[in-house]
Amino acid sequence: MLATLIRLLGSFEAAEEAVAEAFAAAAASWPRDGVPANPVSWLISAGRFRTIDRWRRQTKLSGVLTEIAALSEEADMPEPAEEIADDELRLIFTCCHPAIVPDARIALTLREVAGLTTEEIARAYLTPVSTIAQRIVRAKTRIREVALPYEVPDRAEMPRRTESVLRVLYLVFNEGYSATEGPDLTRADLSGEAIRLSRRLHHLLPNDPETGGLLALMLLHEARRATRIDAAGDIVLLEDQDRSLWDRGLIAEAERLIARAVAQRRLGPFLIQAMIAAQHAAAPTFAQTDWAEIAALYRTLLHADPSPVAALNHAVSIGMRDGPEAGFSGIDAVMAEGTLKTYYLAHAARTDMLRRLGRRDEAKEAYARALALTRQPAERRFLERRIAEMAGKSA
Numbered sequence: 001m002l003a004t005l006i007r008l009l010g011s012f013e014a015a016e017e018a019v020a021e022a023f024a025a026a027a028a029s030w031p032r033d034g035v036p037a038n039p040v041s042w043l044i045s046a047g048r049f050r051t052i053d054r055w056r057r058q059t060k061l062s063g064v065l066t067e068i069a070a071l072s073e074e075a076d077m078p079e080p081a082e083e084i085a086d087d088e089l090r091l092i093f094t095c096c097h098p099a100i101v102p103d104a105r106i107a108l109t110l111r112e113v114a115g116l117t118t119e120e121i122a123r124a125y126l127t128p129v130s131t132i133a134q135r136i137v138r139a140k141t142r143i144r145e146v147a148l149p150y151e152v153p154d155r156a157e158m159p160r161r162t163e164s165v166l167r168v169l170y171l172v173f174n175e176g177y178s179a180t181e182g183p184d185l186t187r188a189d190l191s192g193e194a195i196r197l198s199r200r201l202h203h204l205l206p207n208d209p210e211t212g213g214l215l216a217l218m219l220l221h222e223a224r225r226a227t228r229i230d231a232a233g234d235i236v237l238l239e240d241q242d243r244s245l246w247d248r249g250l251i252a253e254a255e256r257l258i259a260r261a262v263a264q265r266r267l268g269p270f271l272i273q274a275m276i277a278a279q280h281a282a283a284p285t286f287a288q289t290d291w292a293e294i295a296a297l298y299r300t301l302l303h304a305d306p307s308p309v310a311a312l313n314h315a316v317s318i319g320m321r322d323g324p325e326a327g328f329s330g331i332d333a334v335m336a337e338g339t340l341k342t343y344y345l346a347h348a349a350r351t352d353m354l355r356r357l358g359r360r361d362e363a364k365e366a367y368a369r370a371l372a373l374t375r376q377p378a379e380r381r382f383l384e385r386r387i388a389e390m391a392g393k394s395a
Contacts, residue, residue, distance in 0.1 A: 006112075
């Protein structure tokens, strides 16, 4: 709805106000008159009408009135579902225009397209909230100043924006796969939307290995969704998940996407991550996981797209291949660089190696540090159980 109103009104700020006015109108009208047959189209039309009416009251400039008249044409026509879906992709590509600096374009897209809060985006970036807020404001200003076109670019222009679009979809999926906060560990609405948009992008770029790799990565993770939490909403670790409940249809689709992408002979970071996830999906049991291959793939990922999180995951895979002492040393080396000091998963990984080494007292203290860094209830309950286990064994 927001994406369509941005296209129709030509302004982020106007569209955001229109959304609020439309929902206010619906709250007054729908309980009395009933929900319309096409609620989304009704809301879009209501938001557009109210914005145009407000503009008419606020100005008498003929030039502006001419623009308003153009906006008013066919204002009551319902928006086809396909066109509304395309508007989302248009908005993503607009936000990811090369005229906007990379960090700002991704932050803006996550805020405006995915509806993530600045806190959720800051967590994904391991960046202060104030920094993310400034990036979003600067990106909106840039779009307005340069009058960037609201469109999916032609195929010649598309490669310049695709990398940012893929990163946005990846971060949206991650927030749906492991929510920053809220009562539930996962948000199926976000991960489902990321998969849907990734399918549309893959349809546009069927021969791009990274687009296929990202979609495969999402499908492989989505295949395990039902087994990641138990009936009480508590975390079930990969080693304890019931693999017979994994969605083999999604896994098979992902494997086909990976095979097609690998045939292009261009290994990018999303395709490499999909290949890592495929190794986990292919293992009949946790004990039979090919950690040597996974460690090698993480090493390749570090060359293709160096990052502290990739280095952390590589260290963990080394620990699973060569033993917890090697893993602990590798994780400590990554954390010594300082970038992951507030990343709770880094502390949790380090703590798990301590636990495997039998260093219970140190593990208990490290779990407490990880606990202080997460607000997600399921994650907190998991860490609290680990602390209690360590305390019992120490006693």
